Amino acid sequence: MGMEVSLVEPRTARAAARRWLAALASLKLTLVFLALLGAGVVATYLGGAGSVWLLVLPLALFAVNLGCAVITNGVFRRQTALLTFHLALLAIVLLIAAGRLTFLKGQLELSTGETFRGDLTQFESGPWHPSRLAEISFTNHGFAIDYSPGVKRNQTRNTVSWNDESGRRRVAVIGDQQPLALKGYRFYTSFNKGFAPLFTWHPARGPARRGTVHLPAYPIHEYRQSREWTLPDTDVAVWVMLKFDEVLLDPARRSEFRVPREHTLVVRAGAERRELKPGERYMLPQGVLVYEGVTTWMGYNVFFDWTMPWLLAAGLLAVASLAWHFWNKFAARPWER
Amino acid sequence: MAELQSLWAALLAYVAAGTVAIIAVAMGRRPERSVLALITAGLVLHTASLALRWVRVGYGPFTTLFEILSSNIWSLLTVFVLACWRVPAVRPAAAVVMPVLFMMMGWLLVTNPGEGHLPATYDTIWLYVHVATGKIFLGAVLVAVGLAGLVLLRAVGVAARRFAALPEDAGLDELAFRFMVLAFIFETLMLIAGAVWAQDAWGRYWAWDPLETWSFITWLTLAFFIHLRVTLALRPRLGAVMIMAVFVLAFLTFFGVPFVSTAPHKGAV
Ligand code: HEM
Numbered sequence: 248m249g250m251e252v253s254l255v256e257p258r259t260a261r262a263a264a265r266r267w268l269a270a271l272a273s274l275k276l277t278l279v280f281l282a283l284l285g286a287g288v289v290a291t292y293l294g295g296a297g298s299v300w301l302l303v304l305p306l307a308l309f310a311v312n313l314g315c316a317v318i319t320n321g322v323f324r325r326q327t328a329l330l331t332f333h334l335a336l337l338a339i340v341l342l343i344a345a346g347r348l349t350f351l352k353g354q355l356e357l358s359t360g361e362t363f364r365g366d367l368t369q370f371e372s373g374p375w376h377p378s379r380l381a382e383i384s385f386t387n388h389g390f391a392i393d394y395s396p397g398v399k400r401n402q403t404r405n406t407v408s409w410n411d412e413s414g415r416r417r418v419a420v421i422g423d424q425q426p427l428a429l430k431g432y433r434f435y436t437s438f439n440k441g442f443a444p445l446f447t448w449h450p451a452r453g454p455a456r457r458g459t460v461h462l463p464a465y466p467i468h469e470y471r472q473s474r475e476w477t478l479p480d481t482d483v484a485v486w487v488m489l490k491f492d493e494v495l496l497d498p499a500r501r502s503e504f505r506v507p508r509e510h511t512l513v514v515r516a517g518a519e520r521r522e523l524k525p526g527e528r529y530m531l532p533q534g535v536l537v538y539e540g541v542t543t544w545m546g547y548n549v550f551f552d553w554t555m556p557w558l559l560a561a562g563l564l565a566v567a568s569l570a571w572h573f574w575n576k577f578a579a580r581p582w583e584r
Numbered sequence: 585m586a587e588l589q590s591l592w593a594a595l596l597a598y599v600a601a602g603t604v605a606i607i608a609v610a611m612g613r614r615p616e617r618s619v620l621a622l623i624t625a626g627l628v629l630h631t632a633s634l635a636l637r638w639v640r641v642g643y644g645p646f647t648t649l650f651e652i653l654s655s656n657i658w659s660l661l662t663v664f665v666l667a668c669w670r671v672p673a674v675r676p677a678a679a680v681v682m683p684v685l686f687m688m689m690g691w692l693l694v695t696n697p698g699e700g701h702l703p704a705t706y707d708t709i710w711l712y713v714h715v716a717t718g719k720i721f722l723g724a725v726l727v728a729v730g731l732a733g734l735v736l737l738r739a740v741g742v743a744a745r746r747f748a749a750l751p752e753d754a755g756l757d758e759l760a761f762r763f764m765v766l767a768f769i770f771e772t773l774m775l776i777a778g779a780v781w782a783q784d785a786w787g788r789y790w791a792w793d794p795l796e797t798w799s800f801i802t803w804l805t806l807a808f809f810i811h812l813r814v815t816l817a818l819r820p821r822l823g824a825v826m827i828m829a830v831f832v833l834a835f836l837t838f839f840g841v842p843f844v845s846t847a848p849h850k851g852a853v
Contacts, residue, residue, distance in 0.1 A: 274815040281808045285801055321733040352788065423704045424784045435787040534645045548787035555789065562776045566769060573765050 272315035303453035334436040338561040346554035348373040357387040358443045358459040359542045392504040439546030450534040461544045490511040511564035586604045591633040598627030602682030610677045616675040647700035663723025677730025710781035717774040724767035731760035732824035757820035798837040
């Protein structure tokens, strides 16, 4: 009779599935996967960038192992705290995966007075990053950093302004522990900052352009304050160098990051070399370059990862449930004979 | 300077405590109260030395090797004394714990006690959470090492008569395991606090820098150890060896990596 057959078959299929689940849920496999993950971490670490699969594969196996154990292992049904702990671990693994698919990490530089319009100097991001950087803008109004003797950097205080959701202008001071958070992106100041000579370029034809050149970071590249760049819309390469004699950051005393009071800007185009004071101009066949003076630029790190608060919550839940589990388990004191 | 003098005095008290504890093993005595009293006296002097320095330089013992060694000797012994107070069965472990600390004290004596500089990124509450949970973690592992050491000493037949009076291996093993679990909980907290701090300080919560990598490997090893015990009913002697392995990893992570690598974790520039 057809009915009996159809009753038996799903049962064996279910039994087979259950056997598979039980096998995948083996705690011995957990040990193997823990060891695999450890090996993957060491390999990634020693091999530099390495392959992400060394981490992704053991974590995926781990998630399967844990998932099957949660379904089949009676221990988890009897011990809620232990179950909560392992589910929190599972959530952490899944959140990290989601984070890697959607994160963005990048760098940008802004001169004092310049407004961010979504351009990064470099970045890496997950394949599904929902980029909203173009919707963000904020302005750098300059920074103050004081240094302890020995040129040891202390707090960075960087004033920025932006328009909030309702269009109101907002101003804040951000710094080492205080990012600017806009639409899920977090902008951090960094040790990467320096001097920015400001120019106006009057081409022979067309409108004038104002802009800065970011010299190498100061004080890290104290003795290499020069850079080559190309005049806008031309192929004229110009080399500039900031020249000054003052000691800005005195190793013997407290000091403050500032632009030099007395300085000249060395400009070289082709074989010609000139020294300019602020306000002076440099004639070229293609136009006139006016040196306006020197200001500063700040390098920012930008980071987007929507999973962060959830990761923190899952981590704290893991710790709390772990403590709860062992609190119950350690009620006995077998060593007190 | 009173600061260094009280440190010397504290180290002398620790050495006296350790010597009594070790001799007692050979003699088959149990002078546990004297050992604890000497360690506690050392801790009082050591606390004074740390406090004087903190007031003088204006920040806690967090940056130079000298400060980190000194404050860890202090915290390891504080955790040990607290453990001895709450769980008297831990007391004989002093004979194993103190020689480990002698090694750190010797190292402390040859490091430069000069001042460092507190990086700008250290101006946060997370510094204290991260450091405190890390110190409890290492202290709990050290207590477990002391107990595991007793198991192993008995296994090789050292001072058999004296050790016969202690709880059986299974009891010591269970007790050591509980301290490892405590260590695991606090290491997890340390990693979480560190990640929150790294996010604020460097704009990323995790980047596999050497210190992050090695502390995660230590965490994995601890998770492996806990599972191994649950899954395979580990024998106490093997468990004791695992505890030693975790301690070596944790110790190298704390005192090796930050002073070998120049990665951002030092907070420099
Ligand atoms: C890094 C990952 C993991 C950590 C840190 C971890 C940690 C723990 C801890 C602390 C316990 C309690 C042990 C005790 O009660 O003495 C435990 C028990 C358990 N774990 Fe995990 N675990 C992890 C991954 C997994 C995975 C992937 C599985 C999946 C098979 C799993 C399955 C179990 C089970 C079934 C128990 C109960 C053992 C028992 O009490 O009899 N764990 N785990």
